[in-house]
Each structure stands twice: as C-alpha cells, then as structure tokens.
Amino acid sequence: MKRLHLIVKSSSLLDFILINRENIRFRRNKDSKRIYEADIETDKDELKLSLDTFNPYLQSGWWIKMMFLFIISIFGIFDKRFRQRYIYRCEFTLHLTQDSNELTIIPCGKMDHVLDFQGNVKVDEIENRLEIDPRVKKRKVGMFFSKFGFILIAIAIVVLILVSTIK
Template structure:
C-alpha cells in the first residue's frame, strides 16, 4: 500500500475541496496548513484541488433571503464573505511508498500555486485568479439586502397602520 500525503497551504477562509481519483478526501487542520492522507495500490493518482464558495450555487439569492429571515433582518448574519479568489489545480502523480506533495498559495501577484513533490508529477491545471462573477454576485447580494430591508420596513409600517387605523 502506497501512502500519499498532501499538504495544502491556502488561506483559511477558502473552503478547499481535494479529490483524489474522484473521491473527496477530508483533511486535518494544523495551524495554517491542512494535511490530507490517502492510501492506494495504484501507480498513478489524479489529484484535483479547488475551492467552493456558497455563491457558486444558482439559488444563492434564495439562501441569502433565508439567512436574512433567520438572522432577524440579517442582523445576526455573518455574510457570504468578500473572498473572490479561485484556485483550480489538477495533477497526475506517480506513486511510490511514501509520497509527500505540498501545494501552496500565494503572493498576491501569483497566478499559480507553488508545488513541491517527492516523485514525478504532471501538471494538468494550475490556476489562481480573482473571480469577477463572484464580485458581481457580492454586489448583487448587497442590493438584495437593501431591497429586503425596504420590503421589511414597508411590511412593518403596513402592519402598524392597520393596527392603528
């Protein structure tokens, strides 16, 4: 059995997903790093690393309304965050007894992740970028919140007027 150990060094605010041969692997956090262990008998493995944001969902606006309601006019809501960074990496790694691989980001200017590996690996994809569609969704969410506030105020005023008159 070969052991593959992946050390991911990415900002803690990013929710990273690691797929090895199509299977999601859960990692253990150690300070600013996350360590993933995977055992296999194969000679080659496919490693996919990417991040997921709540705003990726097509119904993110519905969830925003839901959070607004349960967060009592959004007062207790933590928001979707302002991170618009995207990471997408894919590698094909040759396996040996114990393989250590570390993938990390980044200095703000970098458009790729830095990779270190004990064995041979093929880089299929390695991309780090700022997602403009996320920026747009964050702005839309702000507008949505303003709209929800206006609607809430109108509803409250209507209820009060109905009670008074």
C-alpha cells in the same frame, strides 16, 4: 500499496481539495495549528489533484438559498461570509514514485499561480489559475440590490409598527 502524506498550510483550502474528484478528511497537526495533514493509500501510480470549482452564485437555486440564509441570520449578521469571488481552475497529476510519498501544498494567492508544491512527488501541472466568471459578477450585483431592498422593506415595516403603536 503506495502512501501519500498530504500537508496543507491553509485552512481555507481544506474543503476545496479533491483527490480523484473526492474530498479528503484532514486532521490538524499536533505541533502547529495552522497545518493540516491527510494520509492517502492507493494502488495507482498516479493521482489527480484538483480544487473544487464550487461557487455559491453558480449553484442551482442560488437566490432562494442566499436570501433564506440572509433572513435567518438577521441581515447576515450571524452568518459566515463566503469570499469566493473567483473559481478555481486547478488540476494536477501526482506521480507517486516511491512507496512513501510526501507532498506539501502551499497557497500562493496569485491569479495565474494558485498553488505551489514541495516534496518528493512529481507534479504535472494541467491548470493552475483563478477565473472570474461574468455570471458571478452579475449575480453578486443582483444579490446586493435584493438584500438592500429587503433591508429597506424591513425598516419600513418596523417604522410603520412603531408609528401605529405610538398613535
């Protein structure tokens, strides 16, 4: 049984990290609040590390879901923002050479170099880039106009109600 101690230095990446296409449960480091850790035990010598390619604009029923959240959160005021303009295209093969391995994932934030690694694990890079999907760009514009239209309608309704009550 081999052990991999995974350290991540960014909270924004936690939900995206997949090992063998599965999410991992991270815990916060006791000394530093910005460092997250996870221990993985495996019989294999190789592990596939990848980042989730999820984007809210590419999921099924994206318009209904987004508009629903926009209305429920009172014009998006009380909602959290999802800043994922890009899609992660990151895939790596981790070679576990020892019984106890340690790997630190450091985000670089570059288009052609998203992640960097430190530790005693040999990492083979298959893909390590950010991609702009033309569909996301198009749908973002569509969503902006939908929200804008909805705000205008809401303002018109409020004004009409106010005018009718004053009269």
